[in-house]
Amino acid sequence: MIRSYIAQVTFLCLAAALLLAASQAMRPEGWTLASLYGYWLIRVLIEAALFVAFFEFIDRVPGLKSRIWPVAAIAAVVSLFPFALSITALDLILGLPELDGLNASALPAASSTGTTATGISHIGSFFREVVYLSDNHLALCLLLTAPKLFVFSANSQTGTNAVSQVQSDTAETAISTEKPELQDTPLAPVDTGYGRHLETPLEGDLLRVEAQEHYVRLVSETDSRMLLYRFNDIVAELPDNDGMQVHRSHWVAYEAVVGHSRENGRLWLDLKDGSKVPVSRKYADDVDARFGKEATTQKKAVN
Template identity: 40%
Template sequence: MEKRELGHAVIVAAIVAGMLAANEVARPQNWTPVGLYLYWATRIAIEAGLFLSTFQALFLAPQLSRRPVVHGCLAAVISFFPFVLAVTALDIVLGLPELDLSIGGPATPGPRLLPFAQELGYLIDNHLVLSLLLWCTIMFTRQPDIRRHPANETAEEIGARPPEKKGNATQTNGFEKKSDLEAGPPKLLKRLAPDLQGQLLRVEAQEHYVRLVTEDGNSMVLYRFGDILHELADIPGMQVHRSHWIADICVGRVYRQGHNLRISARDGETIPVSRKFSAQVQRRYETLFQKK
């Protein structure tokens, strides 16, 4: 999760905490307004922290990161039970009535499953609304500018066409690379954090997201793969699969695995080559093709 997304989520959580505290009608006895605001700030911080940390942890499962709605729903469900336990413990420590417990008074022995089930039902709407607000904030922050293709050119043709020769160029890996002053970074790369705006190596499509891999790291961005191919038209490289674009400088070697081609990228990943682009890949990277 980028710093900008986290910052926006913190702002939303702070606004929610302030609104809940301002509209609290049943303030506990002997509580000052400052104490009430601190209570809701702590409670919302716990809730938001659990959701955001769960949301970030789920990025380890690529199949979830490709489905933002499922990703957000699962993060809300997983973080709900720890949130209820944490808030229940917080209320008990502060002396608020929870699970039929009375601080300092006699306690009835035995489990309190029914009161805990009631607590789940009481807190679920609060958690779902806050999770939805945080998820929408993250998605809105990631929303890119949408650009259209030229009318007579498909996304595949844009990604597969060879780079044009103009101006001064340097030789890298046997392929021409335009100077930084002439080509410049794609507009999308400028939206990344400054520590990720290095040389673009490859792009991988994952449903509504694209993973941008640069020399400095990688980041998931909400973007259409076809639109980013248009932005990459001036960078030496090509689309090799319906979900993969790779820069010339990132190609380590090309080899055949069974009946399919594979590209060994310089960042350590193996990129599949679809049959549609097989002949183009062999011609473009002929010097890197290993027949055996």
């Protein structure tokens, strides 16, 4: 799924670059049509990379998690200044007029009395350049927010539908019963964890959870799902008596472990579905304390 997001962003960048290049009325002197399109493609890719990087960083800040619009707005504003610096440098290297039409060949010679004034003038020119680039930049940032927004909306809608279905089924069961005392029985609690984002429940008992970029892989004996979810959040939601985190990217269920082994000095857990999960040094002592004897005994019994 992360590849799908990258593909969507790349496609949007390509479309934006083609539109901007096609709408430019005049080409710089000596430039071919291919050079013009290449310039806009590089420019848009730099802009997109800065926005996406700041978006992913800000999205990890407590209080802003999964709040698409505030995160996108902050990322767009913060990335505008390094974008303006990057494009100004790129244009000066290519010999294009920037900073109010001044390029390297047109800058006046600095003197001891005029250096400060020239520096202040260039700072003012830079901020005018920031304002000049802002509309283009904010429009592209809005465009690149679309894939994130649609994924978030789809997950929210899936969760809402699942909750509504559970509530409807429970209410129908309570109404159809013939025993009056059952009418006062409270409804079963609705799953408020990661399960609300699954279209159908995971088949079988959960064996392990693996982090993959912004997604997590849920694995049971008979099923495997990819879910847009934070690994730390899903670990916090899983009961402590069901399993434990053994690596920064792995959580395992106690019942899934059948043994352990060391390969090249690294500790691995053997699971009953045949998979092997690495154990980092941070969790090695906890794993030895939990699985040291039991895992070896279980492994011998299985063999």
